[in-house]
Each structure stands twice: as structure tokens, then as C-alpha cells.
Amino acid sequence: MAERIPLVDYLVLGGEPQLVAQECEQCSARFFDRRNACASCGAAAFRAVTVPREGTVHTFSIVSMAPPGVPVPFVAAVVDCGGTRVRGCLVNVEPRPENVTLGMKVRLTTVPVGADSAGVEAVGYGFEPV
Amino acid sequence: MAQDVWILGISMTRFGKHRDKDNIDLAAEAAAAALADAGVTMRDVGVLATGSLTGGSSSFGQLLQKQIGQTGIPVFNVANACATGATALRVAIMAIRAGETDIGMAVGVEKLAGAGLLGAPGQAPAGDGTWSRRGRFGAVAPLEGRVGTDSMPGVFAQIGLEYGHRYGGASFELFARIAEKNHAHSTLNPLAAYSRRFTLDEIMNDVMIAYPNTRPMCSANCDGAAAAVVVSGSRLRRMSPEQRRRAVKVSASVLTSDPWQDGCQVLPDVNTLTRSAATQAYEQAGIGPQELDLVELHDCFATAELVHYDNLMLCAPGEAVGFFESGATWRDGKTPVNVSGGLESKGHPIAATGIANIWEICHHLRGEAGDRQIAGARVGLAHVIGLGSACGVHVLEKAAA
Numbered sequence: 145m146a147e148r149i150p151l152v153d154y155l156v157l158g159g160e161p162q163l164v165a166q167e168c169e170q171c172s173a174r175f176f177d178r179r180n181a182c183a184s185c186g187a188a189a190f191r192a193v194t195v196p197r198e199g200t201v202h203t204f205s206i207v208s209m210a211p212p213g214v215p216v217p218f219v220a221a222v223v224d225c226g227g228t229r230v231r232g233c234l235v236n237v238e239p240r241p242e243n244v245t246l247g248m249k250v251r252l253t254t255v256p257v258g259a260d261s262a263g264v265e266a267v268g269y270g271f272e273p274v
Numbered sequence: 275m276a277q278d279v280w281i282l283g284i285s286m287t288r289f290g291k292h293r294d295k296d297n298i299d300l301a302a303e304a305a306a307a308a309l310a311d312a313g314v315t316m317r318d319v320g321v322l323a324t325g326s327l328t329g330g331s332s333s334f335g336q337l338l339q340k341q342i343g344q345t346g347i348p349v350f351n352v353a354n355a356c357a358t359g360a361t362a363l364r365v366a367i368m369a370i371r372a373g374e375t376d377i378g379m380a381v382g383v384e385k386l387a388g389a390g391l392l393g394a395p396g397q398a399p400a401g402d403g404t405w406s407r408r409g410r411f412g413a414v415a416p417l418e419g420r421v422g423t424d425s426m427p428g429v430f431a432q433i434g435l436e437y438g439h440r441y442g443g444a445s446f447e448l449f450a451r452i453a454e455k456n457h458a459h460s461t462l463n464p465l466a467a468y469s470r471r472f473t474l475d476e477i478m479n480d481v482m483i484a485y486p487n488t489r490p491m492c493s494a495n496c497d498g499a500a501a502a503v504v505v506s507g508s509r510l511r512r513m514s515p516e517q518r519r520r521a522v523k524v525s526a527s528v529l530t531s532d533p534w535q536d537g538c539q540v541l542p543d544v545n546t547l548t549r550s551a552a553t554q555a556y557e558q559a560g561i562g563p564q565e566l567d568l569v570e571l572h573d574c575f576a577t578a579e580l581v582h583y584d585n586l587m588l589c590a591p592g593e594a595v596g597f598f599e600s601g602a603t604w605r606d607g608k609t610p611v612n613v614s615g616g617l618e619s620k621g622h623p624i625a626a627t628g629i630a631n632i633w634e635i636c637h638h639l640r641g642e643a644g645d646r647q648i649a650g651a652r653v654g655l656a657h658v659i660g661l662g663s664a665c666g667v668h669v670l671e672k673a674a675a
């Protein structure tokens with residue numbers, strides 16, 4: 145089987161895909177990017193925490209205009225996963241306003257990104273309706 | 275005691291397409307008109323602050339000086355996204371409050387006619403064809419469309435629907451009706467980039483950019499410049515009766531950035547810093563939101579205007595939808611908002627916007643707004659947001675008779 149790598153550092157592949165946040169050891173603020181220190185309290189120590197795979201749609205937009213090479217329309221969203229807000233696209237749903245409701249339940253899933261010249265497959269994530 | 279500060283002269287160019295003029299031409303036109311309006315010359319100006327995101331130079335202000343007067347004064351070249359113009363003005367005001375000079379000028383300009391989608395990064399090159407990790411998310415491919423969106427229309431669409439999620443009632447049609455208002459207002463503004471009235475049907479059936487924002491619900495990319503001359507109260511008192519009569523008091527000048535809020539790095543929080551700027555501004559001015567005769571707020575998208583009714587406390591918390599539906603923000607309403615046509619219709623030449631909205635307020639306070647004059651206007655508020663974020667709020671008052 146071809147090698148698979150995650151689209152972003154905070155996505156962990158395996159049996160079930162998981163998102164792993166950096167949580168400030170002092171104030172528990174959560175981040176998904178490489179950190180220098182905590183934006184909330186300034187502390188510099190973080191622990192890795194797994195974000196719940198299920199959540200609700202906090203807000204969304206159906207984006208129909210994008211730079212060349214980005215397929216449209218797509219559903220951009222913020223999903224509330226047990227109190228942690230996550231940015232991601234809604235997938236496995238027709239991108240039409242009547243199909244997306246605020247507060248709808250969704251769960252994390254993987255989305256193929258493509259393979260590079262060495263045959264390594266990159267894998268992204270999205271949220272699909274439960 | 276810090277100096278009180280006044281707008282002595284202010285101007286904006288027509289917003290729209292200026293094919294034969296570059297950024298310097300437009301900035302020089304606005305600056306010359308502001309100086310003439312103020313009744314002073316470059317020789318009187320002690321500090322210059324300029325901004326232009328498309329100006330192509332980190333010393334844009336000096337390029338401008340070379341066309342309007344190299345007097346050796348300090349120049350501050352500022353950038354603060356869509357709050358750049360307000361930031362330039364804020365710098366000139368701070369210099370006066372600090373007692374460093376009596377007269378300052380702020381200029382903002384942009385050439386954006388025909389510019390496409392703003393805010394979304396382009397596609398990264400494939401490199402040698404193998405995945406490599408980049409940026410602070412360690413991404414192997416561009417994230418636009420793969421992990422939500424960074425495009426401005428998409429981000430502000432989510433900001434508007436988030437408000438709807440919290441408080442209810444924010445439908446596609448409601449947002450379209452906000453754009454309908456601003457386009458209707460612009461028909462009275464000869465300097466607006468667009469001054470055609472749109473029907474609600476036209477707005478809702480136009481090209482969808484990012485649901486629920488269609489094209490006429492998005493700010494209009496255009497060319498334009500605006501400039502303001504500010505003066506200390508002590509210097510103004512020695513000026514002519516005409517200058518004193520037309521001067522507009524800067525009762526509050528506030529700039530904020532976004533404080534940490536849960537989730538603010540996932541979707542920008544434009545609410546907290548706006549509410550904070552407004553709170554500080556009302557306190558500085560000793561004026562409450564109920565006393566405002568008109569407001570120019572940052573309607574970069576129709577979805578943004580709704581949330582700022584609440585953030586600027588023009589309505590009770592959570593009641594922006596009902597506030598709009600009451601007709602309060604139409605030009606004949608209780609608190610007219612964006613009688614210029616706003617960014618959606620007047621246009622949004624980024625660095626000019628934060629001065630142009632103050633020009634609009636001053637125009638009404640001076641009683642010089644012609645067909646679109648808000649009768650008897652005495653107090654106004656101008657607000658801008660630069661995503662990232664920076665928020666500028668200015669409260670302006672008519673000179674006492």
C-alpha cells in the first residue's frame with residue numbers, strides 16, 4: 145500500500161483520523177499551528193490533546209469564487225467539536241444552502257488530496273453529516 | 275492635559291476607475307484638496323502619515339511629498355489592512371495630542387479597479403513534485419478550499435451567519451436587504467463608484483460569491499484617495515472665523531487590535547475589538563450611541579454590516595436583525611448607517627476608506643452634503659475594520675456655533 149501523509153501537521157492518520165491540538169498547559173487555550181507561546185496567557189508549554197471527532201456546525205459559507213485551481217463551490221465551515229472550534233470543509237453533502245443548517249451534527253472524515261511524483265498520497269480532512 | 279484635535283480640512287476623490295491616474299496622482303489630488311479645504315499649505319503641516327497597500331513602496335509618503343512639497347517633516351508610512359487610512363489619521367492625531375506639532379495630514383490611496391478576489395492566497399508551486407511541509411500548519415498543499423476558506427467574502431459570510439446562529443433571524447434575504455439600502459443610499463452620492471439602485475431580486479439573483487453574499491453584497495474594488503488635515507485646538511483658536519466654523523471636533527479617536535478569544539484563530543473575531551473600540555470611543559467623547567445622527571461603518575460585506583450594528587451598540591445586544599427591520603438604518607431612520615452608499619456601493623479603495631468615511635461624516639456635520647444631507651446632523655461615528663485585525667473608531671462633532 146502506498147505511503148500516506150496528512151495534509152497538515154495537526155491531522156493524525158491511522159485507524160480513525162484524529163485532529164490533535166496544542167493546548168496551553170497554563171490556561172488550556174487550544175491552537176492548531178506551530179506555536180511560540182500562548183496568545184491568551186503568554187506561557188510557552190503545550191500538551192497535545194485529541195479533539196472530539198464529532199461536532200456541530202457553528203457557521204458556514206458556500207464559497208463560489210476562489211483562486212485558479214480551487215474547485216468550487218465548496219462549503220467552508222467552523223465546527224464546534226466538544227467546545228473546540230475547528231476550521232474545515234463540509235464534505236459528502238451537496239453544496240447548497242438548503243443542505244446545510246447551523247447546528248447540524250457532523251463528524252470528521254478523510255479526503256484524498258492526491259499523490260506526489262514519488263507516489264506518496266496526501267490525505268486531508270473534512271466534516272460529513274452524521 | 276492633552277490637546278483637543280479638530281479636522282480642519284478633508285477631501286476625497288471620486289471613487290471608481292481612474293485609468294489615467296496612478297496612486298501618487300490620486301493621493302496628490304486628495305492632499306491638495308484637503309489643504310485647500312483647510313486653508314493651509316504644506317509649509318504649515320508638521321507631520322504626514324500615509325498609507326497605500328497598492329502603492330508599491332515602503333516610503334510612499336516620501337513619493338507623495340516629492341509631488342506636493344518636500345518640507346523635511348517626519349513621514350509615517352503605515353499599513354493596517356482595511357484600517358490603514360484610520361491608522362494614518364490616528365498617527366497624525368497622536369502627534370498633535372503629544373504636542374509635537376500643531377497641524378498634521380493623513381492620506382490614504384488605492385488603485386484597485388478591476389482587482390479580483392482579495393484575501394485568498396494563490397496556489398503554491400509544485401516544487402520538485404514531492405510533498406514538502408510549509409507554513410505554521412505544516413501543510414503539504416494550499417489549504418484554500420481544503421480546510422475552509424481565507425477568502426474575505428467567505429470569512430465575512432461566516433461572521434454574519436455566526437451572528438444568525440446565536441440570535442436567529444439572519445436570512446439570505448435580510449442580508450440582501452442591507453445591500454439594497456446601501457445601494458439606494460449611493461444614488462445621492464456623486465463620488466460613489468456605483469450609484470445605481472438595485473432591486474432586492476437583482477441583488478439576490480446576482481452572481482453568488484460566497485453564500486449568503488452575492489456580488490452587490492460585497493465591497494466594490496475601485497480606485498480612490500482621501501486626505502484629512504488635523505489641527506490642535508490651541509492653533510485653531512488663532513485661525514479665521516470661517517476655519518473655526520467649518521472645523522469638526524475629533525471627540526474620540528480609538529484604535530484597537532483583537533484580544534484573545536476562544537476560536538479567534540479559527541475564524542477571525544471582528545466583534546470583540548469593535549465593541550472595545552466603540553466602548554472606549556463613547557467614553558472618550560462622553561457621547562452615547564443613541565446620540566449619533568449618522569454612522570459610517572465598515573460594510574465590507576452585507577453580512578458584516580449586521581454584526582456591527584450590535585458591536586457599535588446601535589441596538590441592544592442580539593437585536594441587530596430587529597433593529598435593521600425597524601428601518602432605523604435607512605437615511606430617514608433613527609440612526610442612518612452608510613448614507614454614502616458604504617463600501618458596497620461607494621466603493622472600498624482600502625487605505626482611503628478609513629479617511630473617506632470621516633469625510634462623509636464631516637460633510638454632514640458641516641451641512642455641506644447637498645442632496646443627501648442628514649438634516650441637523652451634529653454628531654457622527656466612523657468605523658473601520660482591517661482583518662487580522664485592527665479596528666478604528668472616530669466620533670466627530672460639529673463645531674459649536
Ligand SMILES: [Zn+2]
Pocket residue numbers: 168169170171172173182183184185186187
Ligand atoms: Zn495560555
